[in-house]
Amino acid sequence: MQNAPEHYIGLMSGTSLDGVDAALVELSPHAAPHLIATYAVTMPPPLREALLTLCHAEQASFAQFAVAEEAFCQLQADAVNHLLRQQALAPGDIRAIGSHGQTIEHAPNGHNGGPAYTLQLDNPSRLAELTGCRVVADFRRRDLAAGGQAAPLAPAFHQALFQASHQDHVVLNLGGFANITWLPAGTAAPLGFDTGPANVLLDAWYQRHHNGTFDRDGGWAAGGRIDQALLERLLSEPFFRQPPPRSTGRELFHLPWLERHLSGEEKAQDVQATLAELTAASVTQGITPLLGETPFTLIIAGGGAHNGDVCQRIARYLPKATLSTPDAWGWSADWIEAGAFAWLAYRRLHNLPSNLPSVTGADGPRVLGGVYAP
Structure with missing residues (x-):
């Protein structure tokens, strides 16, 4: 049938x-x-x-x-x-x-x-x-x-799960890389694209300095200080200014890419904090041109959804967003x-x-x- x-x-x-x-x-x-x-x-x-x-x-x-x-x-x-x-x-x-x-x-x-x-x-x-x-x-x-x-490719599935007629929704997937799906209220076509690195750099830098595989809840990053000069050098990567459609991967963002931007004077924990800020800043750079001051629901998915430090940074950048999780739709x-x-x-x-x-x-x-x- x-x-x-x-x-x-x-x-x-x-x-x-x-x-x-x-x-x-x-x-x-x-x-x-x-x-x-x-x-x-x-x-x-x-x-x-x-x-x-x-x-x-x-x-x-x-x-x-x-x-x-x-x-x-x-x-x-x-x-x-x-x-x-x-x-x-x-x-x-x-x-x-x-x-x-x-x-x-x-x-x-x-x-x-x-x-x-x-x-x-x-x-x-x-x-x-x-x-x-x-x-x-x-x-x-x-x-x-x-x-x-x-x-x-996931945005079509996001549309099937999360589209709402009364308010804009943005689905943010925080995996090795971060990508967003904008689901506008009404009948406008969704948009989606990669915003930049997420866990791929955070995990790699953490593994270089610790025995574990990832920075649980972003605790190590939360204890560091943002190196503003380093953050600006990282954000100067042309990918962040490339208009969508766009996608990326390990062929661009990897430890050697990070090392090319380091002066050698940075504290390891401050680099981790700056990488967390890079994820939040690049996600914001992707979302803000789409929504401006319009209130919206931000649905955070992927392994990075468990990184409280990164999620708090994103929330500070996006005060108009109501943060949510897929649990409200029956999905972890x-x-x-x-x-x-x-x-x-x-x-x-x-x-x-x-x-x-x-x-x-x-x-x-x-x-x-x-x-x-x-």
Whole structure:
């Protein structure tokens, strides 16, 4: 039956490289997406290091890609199979898995005059074998082929979840990178784009100076002082002045990029505080031209939603915003991205477009993703 609810599993591994998130989602044409269950599997340190090496490699062998891809695919399958066992479901109960893969490099404007490209390490054929489920994957390149940025893709899902007729909503995803989706009240087209780095630099700088993987609740950053001169040097990066559509990734923002802006006299904790301020300032630079003094609801999602220091900085910059979380819509802040790829798989199997040309700059709506049978 065409209108009967269907079950999908969305898989997401973001630029923070901390693990694979799996979300079981119920989807139907006449109801909002419903999150049923979730499971997260931690990225093993050797795989994380292998992926980081590939992200920053000037040269890499096919064997390196094959080894990393197999380990990553096994991790995805572990997440899916655990979720199936947890919910007492058979592979046939799942209409499809929506797999984002792991972004290795994203260059929607090309590199040194070359063609545009985006590379997500993934093996949907292998994932179908390991899980017994149909897999939908390779979502980004269709939008890229149509002249778009291929990112962000989540805004169409944000629209399905959060659009309201009475007030502007902005969805802020604080992952490795920060991106926003502006959902205007009424019928105007949404806008969305990357605003700059978030956890990618905060985590990397913290890891350089501590044994842990991230600055819990932003406590270390909160105890530092903002280095205003450093902040201005960081904000001088041309990306922050680039009009949307725009997207970015590790190919631009990484530790060597930060180090090029350091004088060598800064205290490590002050650098962390300045990176937190950079996230807040660049998010604000993205939002303010859209809304000015108009009150709006700011829905904060992603791992950075748990960073109280960064959220407080953003709140200070945006006094007209009412801060909220996805919980009011039945979603945890941690599961929006995985849920989005379940929804994208649903759209693909129903032959429905799922990019937003107003966001990515593509020539028009496109059906995204390829289908891999079990």
